[in-house]
Amino acid sequence: MSIRLPSADGGYRLHRPNTDPCALLRCGPPRSRRFYAAAHVVADPRAAPGAPGPGVDWGATLAFRHRLWAQGLGVAEAMDTAQRGMGLDWPTAAELIRRSAAEARGVGGRIVCGAGTDQLAPDRAHSLAAITAAYEEQLAHVEACGAGAVLMASRALAAAAHGPEDYLEVYGGLLRQSARPVVLHWLGPMFDPALAGYWGHHGLEEATEVFLKIIADRPEKVDGIKVSLLDAEREVDIRRRLPAGVRCYTGDDYHYPELIAGDGELASDALLGVFDPIAPIAARAALALDRDDAAGFRELLDPTVPLARHLFAPPTRFYKTGVVLLAWLAGYQKRFTMVGGLESARPLAHLATAYELADGLGLFPDPERAEDRMRGLLALHGVAS
Template identity: 60%
Template structure:
């Protein structure tokens, strides 16, 4: 049956839209061989809990873990407890601990890849000393590793607030890396994702910050599995690939330019650790299979049409992209409702989410068009928008 829906237009009025059939991508037998690919997964709020701003996070564990099993079924790894899971935007450390434990157990049960974020967000406010930042990092890195996941050392708001220059960053990270006990991934998250991280690595000049970052990685390449770069600057990521030791992977976090960065330039390429992959998992999976088969043109033919959706979901203010990820998950039947911890389901307006619906349809990413149309009508009805 052909699904149809009436959608509001940005300038007023409506349009009648016939939804396209889903692309029919098939779930693979295992992960891709040519690249390592992680999807940064969001969390599903318990709709019966008071997940208001500043309230403790309460999750729908069945739905949250089902989202992760779906990602593994597409051959993707899961990047757990990252900024996509609302670290610093509603997900507190108590809920994060439980999330990491449960997801790591699920990964072990199904043989799925998993990395998990380790930060310093258990600290109340800005600490007095760098030693407190080191201790907080050590606690979280140790916990992630005890649970059986690879630790992603996330950027720290507390360190950004306390550090007086690049030397403070180096001192903290060197101690964290010496104590890690196993290789980790370093995450450089740009301030477009979190304004509190402006000037990370001790400088607002990205060239200077890059020098500090690269020197740190070279000095500790034996314990750095890779780096995740989330600066939305493809040229800078390409240059960074050339500056890092060849043993250190670059995991792109660029949700604007991922097709060309993953394909590479004939010399080096990026692996993936992307929030966008949580929204486009079937297409990402199919595209990576084409890359495995030595068909870069086929890879781009599948992945390039997903970029307009990703660019829209991650449009400024970029930190609210999580709202779009959760909305698309709900449209595709991966969770029962569209509510988020911290009340973040209000992070995007009706026009933004309507356009996300259109772009997901255009990319063939509404996997059950009838269900998606029914849920979109319900959302518009609640919003008071004629549709």
């Protein structure tokens, strides 16, 4: 039995579905690295019209996080994978953080949560004082919930800053008052064009120096950094210049196997959106590292890179659409819907290839259900499969 899939060139190809799925692995957190999956939210299209905030299916959203914890992965909550700044407003994100942190405590799961400034109105300028206050509000909420914080890049700060000194002032103040070490997040403009020129420079060399100075000024307040630039050489350079004890969490969804494996001296931990759909494989790869089986780690994780590169292809910010598609096909949610209707952000041919690549990796626990759902999606768009 095969399924007829549309191609980007207007043609079609036949795909024979996998019959050997990768089973859910139950294990504790890895010892050799910290692995966090930036998790998506499950939308509830039945939310009442005019209700405050976007509709979230809380049951399915939290169940997905439990599935990640059961496989030994940590959860990076309320990050861009959860549509922060792309449909998920701050009140809903705050509730997501509260609920997920409580669930994590109940099972002993690792969790870090995004703290940003997205409660500020996006259509007007804001002072550095207002931006700092917005960060402080979110940081206080994350810490009050008992979670570690990821200081997310701020669109408001990118728009307001006149130079590197403004970043040094804002981040320096936040680090001085944080109750526990935080993760600093450098999100490149390929993920969010509004963040171009972050740290006060468009050039990566100059921006890196500012970023490293913020860390060097208060290394005891920095658990680690998350670098999301899709530039492996840049990450390796930053990694070797970090103070002792500061982790480098790769956010590079193109080069993660080599960056996590390391160069024999230094290696990256991981905080990745692609770990959401490939969790069963990522968990097995982490265990291979725990056994000092570097070759086995690469044998497991390298084949996932074509799927990751496809999901994160430009425009990269729409990678969440493919992530949610795969969760639906895997049976982890009832509908292929997203907050703000972003399920329509990728063309049908892109979704078909995401299905094909994920199926080839055995990521669907029930391949027949995934095939049936994919056929239904194709039929909805008038494509006979």
